[in-house]
Amino acid sequence: MGVKQRRKPERATGTRRVLLLHLAHARSGDKGDTANVGVIALRPEYYPILVKQLTVRRVAAHFRGMIEGKVERFELPNLHALNFLLHGALGGGGTLSLKTDAQGKVLSTAMLRMEVDVPEDLRVG
Numbered sequence: 001m002g003v004k005q006r007r008k009p010e011r012a013t014g015t016r017r018v019l020l021l022h023l024a025h026a027r028s029g030d031k032g033d034t035a036n037v038g039v040i041a042l043r044p045e046y047y048p049i050l051v052k053q054l055t056v057r058r059v060a061a062h063f064r065g066m067i068e069g070k071v072e073r074f075e076l077p078n079l080h081a082l083n084f085l086l087h088g089a090l091g092g093g094g095t096l097s098l099k100t101d102a103q104g105k106v107l108s109t110a111m112l113r114m115e116v117d118v119p120e121d122l123r124v125g
Contacts, residue, residue: 015117022124023116024050026108035067035089035107041080046124050082051075053116059084062114063107084111 020026020039023046028037039054041047060071069087076083086107118124 014120016120017115018118018124019112020054020114020116021112023118024112026111028106028108028111033088034069035086037084037086037107037111039082039084039111044080047077047080049116049118049122050080054082054084054114058114059086059111063089063110066107066110 022042024042025040026037027040028035030036039050041050054073056071056073059073060067063071063086067086067089069089071087072085074083074085089107
């Protein structure tokens with residue numbers, strides 16, 4: 001039985017694919033068995049791209065195999081940010097977890113490794 005390869009979403013015409021880290025900062029932490037990942041646009045004009053590209057479905061697919069529960073997304077337009085709750089991500093959380101990263105601090109770095117589509121003419125970085 002082979003390993004299932006994750007299919008990348010189709011790229012829209014007139015776009016190019018970049019790592020999220022070129023558009024945003026991210027921070028993560030924990031509350032029990034739930035990880036929290038905040039994604040903040042580097043520039044206000046990047047926020048609509050984050051809203052469109054970082055869907056619950058795409059984030060859940062990105063973390064497939066790492067989380068056991070649902071993903072929730074909260075929009076914070078005044079801050080140009082999104083906040084995600086990743087339920088069942090921490091193996092029980094804190095002192096109960098046998099995971100190397102029991103507080104989910106590395107999940108923000110993992111999130112920034114997502115690929116997102118941006119308009120071909122958008123200057124990023």
